[in-house]
Amino acid sequence: MSDAAIITTNNLNLWYSGKHALESVSMKVPKNRVTALIGPSGCGKSTLLRCFNRLNDLIDNVKITGEITLDDENIHAPSLDVVTLRKKVGMVFQKPNPFPKTIYDNVAYGPRVHGIRDKNELDRIVEQGLRHAALWDEVKDRLDDSALGLSGGQQQRLCIARTLAVEPEVILMDEPCSALDPIATSKIENLIDMLKEDYTVIIVTHNMQQAARVSDYTGFMYLGKLIECGRTKQIFEHPTEELTENYITGRFG
């Protein structure tokens, strides 16, 4: 790979109470690019994604070995604060999960917890985040309404805005479009395209076309292993592994 890496994993292993869910995964995630993770259900895509912001810490009985670095810093180092890490690595979940607060408060949540109190500054961040997430025009007159009143697609874009408002370096997206219709999906895909100017995006998807459309790099996972990883064009057109080819062409199992 030619682009500079922002996240690297080295021989990463993960066990859920004894079950080996990631097996010696070594990969590089290039900076300011979109990387897609594909693979059959249960192969460990979400698990890998959640390693990058250490969200697996919340689950009991998880054992991790190997190394993950962000900007050449080991994210499991005792000196590294997990809160700081998560500030740098934001996440958008499969199911939209806005807080039961107003639209404004949802986007302002991140800046507020990071200590910004000034009302004008918050207003600015909220507007910018919502514009970035292509939601501003739809909600600018109802910022004080509950976020739970938005449609699924709007909620997902709100969650993206909420993530952007913290200005992370990396954005993790776990099947962000799986609950959305084609129109909302294309809105989010366009958004991802714009995002890579300022951010590094890692997206998990089951949709091959989506992976081909939005990503620069693609990683294929199977049964907890990273089978291969490289430029999307190359993976889709000339995969080196037979497994990958079978999966992409739908000749699987």
Added chain:
Amino acid sequence: MKFLKKVNGVFCASEGTARLSALKEQSIKTIFFFTAAFAVIVVSFILLFLLRDGYPIFIDVGAINFLIGPEWAPTAAEPLYGIYPLIIGTLLVTLGAMIFSVPLSLGCAIYISELATPRIKAVLKPAVELLAGIPSVVYGFFGLIVLTNFIRVSFDIPTGETWLAASVLLGIMALPTIISVSEDAISSVPHEYKEGSLAIGATRWQTISRVLVPAALSGIAAAVILGIGRVVGETMAVLMVAGNAAIIPDPIWNILSPLRTLTATLGIEMGEVSVGSEHYSALFGIAVVLLIITLIINLSAVAILQHLRERRTAPAGRKPLIPPGTRQKIVFAAKMLGLALLLVLLTAMSWWLAPVVLLAGSLWFAGRPFMSENTIQKSAFCLIGAATLIVLAILLIILSDIVINGIPALSWEFITQPPMDLGRAGGIFPAIVGTLYLVAGAIAIALPLGVGAAIYLVEYTREGRITKVIRTGVDLLNGTPSIVFGLFGFAFIVLYLNAGVSLLAGQVTLALMVLPTVIRTTEESLKNIPQSLREGSLALGATRWQTISKVVIPPAVPGIVTGAILSIGRAAGETAPIMFTAVVFSSRFLPDSVLDPVMALPYHLFILATNVPGASMNQYGTALVLLLLVIGFYAVAIMVRTHFQNRSRG
């Protein structure tokens, strides 16, 4: 295969037997309907009889004068029946109890739901249940012996029987209710909210304080309201420690003043009043007022919880009940009000407390921007941990006091001999037997009625107007203070039905009191039976009743048994319902028939503690036996539950 065998009686139905079985189905349904309607009938009877005996006072004195009359002096030469001081007393005790209880409960609930490791959780949850299982008369006894003395000595006042003592004691009694309901509310906040917040880089404390607790706020509100209901309806404990002077504290925030609640008035005076007198009807008037207050409290908690449940299941997009802006204002106003009250009360306790707390508070706010989120989180977790430790310490102190002082009294003679010398010597055998008789009778009456009602509610109807009425009836019955059951039992069973003060009257009264518990637990276990089982049976041509009796009920039995044992435990510790309906203090003999009065452990303890000087040893012995008995029932219930849970899993 097994299935087929169960229903194969249906296959050979000719014309005639078909009609017969339809008739049978119909009559079974009717029977269940009546058991379900019973709760509603009881509620209406309670209201009817309280009003029947209470309305003369509203006529004679006038409803307004009765409610706002400044003096309660029913035995004066010129009797005065103003319950204003009693209403204020109830309010003040409740307020103090909540100020004591809510912060501790919230801290403990947050600890259990968010911070505790699974192993610690497995200790804390039963501890909270244990706190709920201690009978109120045992709380009262502990309050009278330990708490009031502690207050008397620490504040250097002639007697510790004060508003403060009552509030602290009732606050302790409200802890388990508030903790368990709000812990449930916090735990059921969707996991995605938590992950969403942490993924943004919020600390755990920020996630708890800004997302989880706000999202659980209505559940927490319901918890507090239920706690208030518990406090307002409590009789024995408050009666034993509040001093019971029917005065309004002077000045109003003087927490070292004695006061008297509505319930305590009933508990104290009902036994001495002559039936049919003006005083008698004034007491029933109080019961009416008390009933109305607790009904409002409980129905609003039920309404909030109901709304919550609907919101959880309804698709997103519904407007919230209160718009967020207004909600913020309400929360802010509530905070300010709470703060003001706290300061007033602190001032009342000691002049230097309020300024110290204020100073600490302003230091906190001034320093906050300079503190790292980590420091804030650490201090918050310290406070939460401290609250949990305090709750545990309270439980330990109460248990150890009773166990340590009670063990020397225990002996073979103590549990096999009748009392002598007013209970100072001898044993408590008749009281143990009396209590067992009472609860056995109560559960024998409540179980069929309650199970029938639950079967009707779950199996025979769709949710509709009828179930709504019945459910409301059950909720109302559940919220009715135990002393009100006592009065009703006295007016209806003892006098109107002419059963006299008797074992039977006590059994029926207790049965009515535990009926809602039986209905609820049975309903729960029936609802846990998967719908597919019923459909499987019905699809084979089994009738409804065959399906229920052969397929639905058998797997629900453990749940029903657990509920029944919990009800027994609850009934065994109750004093107020049997005080005027079933018990005598001292009896050398066991009852010959259900129409004889009996002795009972809780009442025996009450009299020993309040009316018999120099019975210290036997007081503790009785308290310990009662505690062991009640906890024993709870332990059996929990064992039954886990046994069957394990069996159904393995």
